[in-house]
Amino acid sequence: NAGVMQNPRHLVRRRGQEARLRCSPMKGHSHVYWYRQLPEEGLKFMVYLQKENIIDESGMPKERFSAEFPKEGPSILRIQQVVRGDSAAYFCASSPTGSYNEQFFGPGTRLTVL
Amino acid sequence: GQSLEQPSEVTAVEGAIVQINCTYQTSGFYGLSWYQQHDGGAPTFLSYNALDGLEETGRFSSFLSRSDSYGYLLLQELQMKDSASYFCAAWGAGTALIFGKGTTLSVSS
Numbered sequence: 001n002a003g004v005m006q007n008p009r010h011l012v013r014r015r016g017q018e019a020r021l022r023c024s025p026m027k028g029h030s031h032v033y034w035y036r037q038l039p040e041e042g043l044k045f046m047v048y049l050q051k052e053n054i055i056d057e058s059g060m061p062k063e064r065f066s067a068e069f070p071k072e073g074p075s076i077l078r079i080q081q082v083v084r085g086d087s088a089a090y091f092c093a094s095s096p097t098g099s100y101n102e103q104f105f106g107p108g109t110r111l112t113v114l
Numbered sequence: 115g116q117s118l119e120q121p122s123e124v125t126a127v128e129g130a131i132v133q134i135n136c137t138y139q140t141s142g143f144y145g146l147s148w149y150q151q152h153d154g155g156a157p158t159f160l161s162y163n164a165l166d167g168l169e170e171t172g173r174f175s176s177f178l179s180r181s182d183s184y185g186y187l188l189l190q191e192l193q194m195k196d197s198a199s200y201f202c203a204a205w206g207a208g209t210a211l212i213f214g215k216g217t218t219l220s221v222s223s
Contacts, residue, residue, distance in 0.1 A: 003156075004156075033211070035213075037154075040215075040216075041215055041216070042118075042201055042213035042214050042215045042216050043157065043201070043203075043213045044213070045210040045211060045212065045213075048209050048210065055209055056208060056209040056210060058208065058210060059210060089154060091156070091157070093157075101162065102147075102159040102162065103159065103211065104159070105149075105156040105157045105158070106156060107155060107156045108154070108155070108156065
């Protein structure tokens with residue numbers, strides 16, 4: 001039973017390029033969460049999605065960032081026109097329901113913006 | 115605002131007991147979770163307290179006092195492999211899980 005999958009594990013982009021981060025939740029999980037972690041910091045909630053719906057995007061920057069979780073395929077976190085401040089580890093988590101229970105995290109994508 | 119405070123670092127020796135405290139301030143509160151993270155890898159779930167009191171799971175226990183907005187993670191019979199970062203996280207109003215900045219635990223022999 002595969003866990004949460006994220007790819008790529010490492011991504012290098014130059015300023016102004018686009019970054020696409022993918023997340024496949026655990027089998028049977030329909031709730032996906034994205035978090036950002038800076039060095040020596042905790043995880044910062046970004047967005048919560050269910051299939052084809054954004055439930056809570058209160059942690060998403062207003063510009064350049066978007067997320068989707070289509071009916072088929074992985075969830076995508078997209079960062080347009082990346083800047084150096086976007087360099088961070090981005091973690092995806094999934095859960096079987098949206099209630100206050102355990103979230104299962106993926107290994108993360110380390111984004112480096114040159 | 116919403117915030118969780120926990121110590122940045124704790125050190126202990128093998129076999130010892132260590133307690134990591136967490137105080138929270140959230141608009142609305144449903145429960146407190148604890149996660150472990152090794153070397154920046156995937157955080158893994160340790161425990162969740164929705165009600166006051168102590169929850170025990172093997173060597174790890176977690177406590178919650180809603181009236182004090184306080185909880186702690188207790189790690190017993192420490193092992194070298196317990197060296198990691200530990201995060202408390204609160205479910206507040208809305209659907210977002212809010213994390214503290216983490217406590218780095220270093221276990222020495």
